[in-house]
Amino acid sequence: MKSTKKGARRERRGFTTEFKAEAVRMLAERRAAGVTATQVGRELDVRPDQLRAWARGQHEATGVSAAVAGETLEQENRRLRRQVATLQQEQAFVKKVAAYFAKGSR
Secondary structure, rough: OOOOOOOOOOOOOOHHHHHHHHHHHHHHHHHHHOOOHHHHHHHHHHHHHHHHHHHHHHHHHHHHHHHHOOOOOOHHHHHHHHHHHHHHHHHHHHHHHHHHHOOOOO
16 A cells, blocks of 8 residues: 655656657647646646656657647748747857957957
């Protein structure tokens, strides 16, 4: 029988690949609707950080972000354009910093 002492650990549960994939899909859908990962975790009886880890793992394995799986082509274009603009700004900043430090080293 399990101990009811404070601080006693729960027995480690195993989850199937199908359950993890469905949980990540549900997390992406619910996040799009404005629901937090904590609320989704409560519904599935899974810790929110575990859900995020599964989503991150699925993203790394497939190269498709679970958070943007349901977006339309227009939404994806807008997101990617914003990302390109941000990266261009970062690149311009790095060039300026490199020029500043190169000038100072002479």
